Amino acid sequence: MKADLHCHSHFSDGSLSPTDLVALAHQAGITDLALTDHDTLDGLPEAQIAADELGITLITGIELSCTWEKQLIHVVGLNVDRHNEVLKAGVEQNKQRRYDRAEAMFEDFEQHDIFLRDTVTSLIRERGVPTRPHFAQALVDLGYAKDKKQAFKRYLVKGKPGYIPMLWPDVEQIGAWIGAAGGIGVLAHPNRYKLTRTKLSRLISDMLKAGIEGIEVSTSTTDKQQSAMLADLAKQFGLFASVGSDFHSKDQPWARLGGAASLSKELKPVWSGF
Ligand code: AMP
Ligand code: MN
Numbered sequence: 001m002k003a004d005l006h007c008h009s010h011f012s013d014g015s016l017s018p019t020d021l022v023a024l025a026h027q028a029g030i031t032d033l034a035l036t037d038h039d040t041l042d043g044l045p046e047a048q049i050a051a052d053e054l055g056i057t058l059i060t061g062i063e064l065s066c067t068w069e070k071q072l073i074h075v076v077g078l079n080v081d082r083h084n085e086v087l088k089a090g091v092e093q094n095k096q097r098r099y100d101r102a103e104a105m106f107e108d109f110e111q112h113d114i115f116l117r118d119t120v121t122s123l124i125r126e127r128g129v130p131t132r133p134h135f136a137q138a139l140v141d142l143g144y145a146k147d148k149k150q151a152f153k154r155y156l157v158k159g160k161p162g163y164i165p166m167l168w169p170d171v172e173q174i175g176a177w178i179g180a181a182g183g184i185g186v187l188a189h190p191n192r193y194k195l196t197r198t199k200l201s202r203l204i205s206d207m208l209k210a211g212i213e214g215i216e217v218s219t220s221t222t223d224k225q226q227s228a229m230l231a232d233l234a235k236q237f238g239l240f241a242s243v244g245s246d247f248h249s250k251d252q253p254w255a256r257l258g259g260a261a262s263l264s265k266e267l268k269p270v271w272s273g274f
């Protein structure tokens, strides 16, 4: 078994269609794949058809935006029932927040004489939810930045044009949506929040109270030392451990599909709870 339980398609900020993503997973030898687009379930039906054709196990997933102690946190919901009404209503809320934020971002950029609406809209087409990486790509396409990294440095972040502060649902709400849909919640890329171990432990305690019982121990950007620390926390709190590359596109070689190391044997893998 080779699992990758965190990746994106063009239904959010990934570059591939779900069909192409599943084909790439098959090539990479992945047997169990979760598609986890930001705040949308819309790519899952197409991914399921492709997975059935290639004999891959598709785990229904989503990456939900969440605010914890004023900070943006991502929680991946795995093995969720995508038809569950509570989850669907929650996802609609987050989607609407994304549309509203995009509108506010267009207006903020326009204050700086930067007009992104047409480019962003054509990048997203009808299918996807607007994300900051779409804005970053538009800034590159229109010559405001040489690459997306630079776009995120000059724009889109706190204190820069195009930054709109967001209040996402809290951990309790996210936990309730995932729980109602019979899924398991997993803290995404814990190393990216730059939290001390003490603060990370507090986040985990709050997550557990909300029924979110998993943590990504192996990701594309966790080094050996971080993975060991996360494995330690998983054991300490009795959490399910997950593995996810956070793949977005082929031009990000630091996050290859299937590129996250497999979990060590003493951990409780999240799929044991599916
Ligand atoms: P959003 O959820 O729309 O606010 O966008 C968040 C996404 O933007 C993350 O999942 C990353 O993929 C990407 N992102 C955030 N910060 C940066 C950054 N500094 N450089 C490149 N990508 C970033
Ligand atoms: Mn992303």
Ligand code: MN
Pocket (backbone or CB within 6 Å): 063, 074, 188, 189
């Ligand atoms: Mn994320």
Ligand code: MN
Pocket (backbone or CB within 6 Å): 006, 007, 008, 063, 246
């Ligand atoms: Mn992600």
